[in-house]
Amino acid sequence: MEHLAILPIIIPLLSGILMLLPPVCRDNWRQRILSLAALGAVLLVSIRLLALSASGEIQLYVLGDWQPPFGIVLVADRLSTLMLLLTAVLGFGAMLYACGGDDKRGMYFHPLFMFQMMGINGAFLTGDIFNLFVFFEVLLISSYALLIHAGGKQKTRASVHYVILNLAGSSIFLFALGILYGTLGTLNIADMAQKVPHLEPSEQLIAKTGALMLLVVFGLKSAMLPLQFWLPRTYASASAPVAALFAILTKVGIYSILRVFTVVFGEDAGGLAQIAQPWLWPLSILTLIIGSLGILAATSLRQLIAQLVILSIGTLLAAVAMSRVEATGALLYYLIHSTLVCGALFLIADLIFHQRGKAEDRFVTARQMCQPVPLGIAFFIGALAIAGLPPFSGFVGKALILKAADMNAEAVWIYPAVLIGGLAALIALSRAGTSLFWNISREPDACERTPKIKLVAVYLLLATSPLLVIFGGPVSDFTEQAAIQLHGMSSDLEPLLRPGGKS
Incomplete structure (x- = not known):
């Protein structure tokens, strides 16, 4: 139990290293078994951490016994453990789908996937901003290779844009x-939150510059307008399991904005508050608008889903605001909801892509799919869920989210933007369903049927949507408690700085 908080980082790391060594590296089946076993273990650890955090306890894991704020510290609270569990479920579903054959299309898929999981989990657990940067780089380096996995002109072009923009962001x-380190003398999030309210006016201006630069970086990671233009091409060109896993990458940016600008630059930050x-x-509303326009302009299912990711980001940013x-x-x-359903939709788009011949997933008349019923049901569930x-x-x-809006000041902006975005999604998805399943030119030719493991992975992720409704009470109670804990951290920082490793 003492070392539970570091296991979501250690398990993928060791698994990825083991996959690079013989005899595992030479046997795809061994890699598949090890990947699923490692992700299953991370899933179980995440559930246990979530259960422990439900009591309100903040678990601190102090590496090398260097106590905060000087050492490397991992923080497992309600918010971080929730994000760990979300990543584990999405990662397990994406890997299950990849085991249907996508992992064979290029080299080193499994170790890269593990290193990506390591970086994402580390970003959610870290208690200081410098190590947030370190884990950002780990997940980005893995994503560069995963994006170009299996090669191709389109992937190469998208990866060049993605790499250049993220290098600039880094x-x-x-x-x-x-x-911020020159101004505050620390990068530990809790220690920063203690020192920011006591800055002199001249120092506040410098710290504000650093904080807004962080907002630019996190905005780039989350695809906030005007930094969202990299996402549609990148996500549309990635292989299906990679695109599904990438659904969590934008949420790393949202998480970082929440963590830094609620704890460090929140209500108790003096002259730098909020x-x-x-x-x-304004940027969240504009992101919603550009996402709505992008949805209506999409010409293929993968482009449409990528624009739906941008629409969901606009909705999330409005709630952050x-x-x-x-x-x-x-x-x-x-x-x-949006992470798991978008991940499932990317997998569905890939299945449709491979069953429509030369038409692929474009909204044009084509031959009938080999398995229209299971794919049609999956698309119908995903479309209803993501359209709201x-x-x-x-x-x-x-x-x-709409209920949480202030009816006097905020509702006039967020209600029209969210509702119009939902209407645009419904129109675009209705058009997509009509084009893909009803505009049929002829009977299907002989084609390879979808492996059952891929359909299992798709329906596994889709099942989370009705489950979130069935267990909506406990889930919403937990998310509310996570929000209370996050917003209360800036006024009670002692548990995050207390020597001994636990609150």
Whole structure:
């Protein structure tokens, strides 16, 4: 139990290293078994950590016994353990799908996938911003290779844009860290939160510069307007299991904004309190608008799903901008829903892509698919869920976010943007379903049927949407408690700095 918090990082790391060594590296089946076993173990550890955090206990794991704020510390609270469990479920579903044959299309898929999981889990657990940068780089380096997995002109072009933009973001991240460390003398999040309110006016201006640079970096990671243009091409060109896993990458940016601008630059930050809110409000609404337009303009299913990711990011950013416990709790519920359903939709798009011949997933008349019934049912469930229609979790998530809005000041902006975005999604998905399943030119030719393991992976992820509704009470209660704990950290930092490793 003492070392439980570091296992979501250690398990993928050791598994990835083992996959690079003989005899595992020479046997695809051994890699598959090890990958699924490792992800299953991470899933079980994440469930246990979530159960422990439900009591309100914040578990600190101090590496090398170097106590905070000087050492490397991992923080397992309600928010971070929730994100760990979300990543584990999505990663397990994506890997299950990849074991249907996608992992054979290029080299080193399994170890790269493990290193990606390690970076994502580390970003959610770390208690200081410098190690957030380190884990960002780990997950980005893995994503560069995974994006180009199996090769191709389209993937190469998308990867060049993705790599250049993220290298620029990493440079800005380093500049921001240098500015904040020079001003505060620390990069431990809890220690920063203690020192920010006591800065002199001249120091506040420098710290504000570093903070806004961090907002730019996190905005790039989360695909916030005007930094969202890399996402549609990148996600549409990635292989299906990689695109499904990438559904969590934008949420790393959202998580970072929540963690840094609620704890460090939140309500108790003195002259730097809520410095991100004036920027987040207009940018979130504009992200919703550009996402709605992108959905209507999409010409293929993968492009449509990528634009739906941008639309969900706009909705999440609007909830972040409200900066209240109720809004953050609703945000976390909607974040779980949008991540898992978008991941499932990327997998569905790949199945459709391979069953429509030369038409692929474009919205044109084509031959009938070999398995229209299971794919049609999966698409129908995913479309209803992501569009926000009852009885699926998208409806509940959007309703919670709209309920959290201030009727006097915020509702006039967020209600039209969210509702119009949902209408645009419904129109675009209806058109997509009609084009893909009804506009049939002829009977299907002989084609390879989808492996059952891929359908299992798709329905596993889709099943989370009705489950989020069935268990909506406990889930929304937990997300609300996670929001209360997050918003209360800036006024009670002792558990995050207390020597001994536990609160």
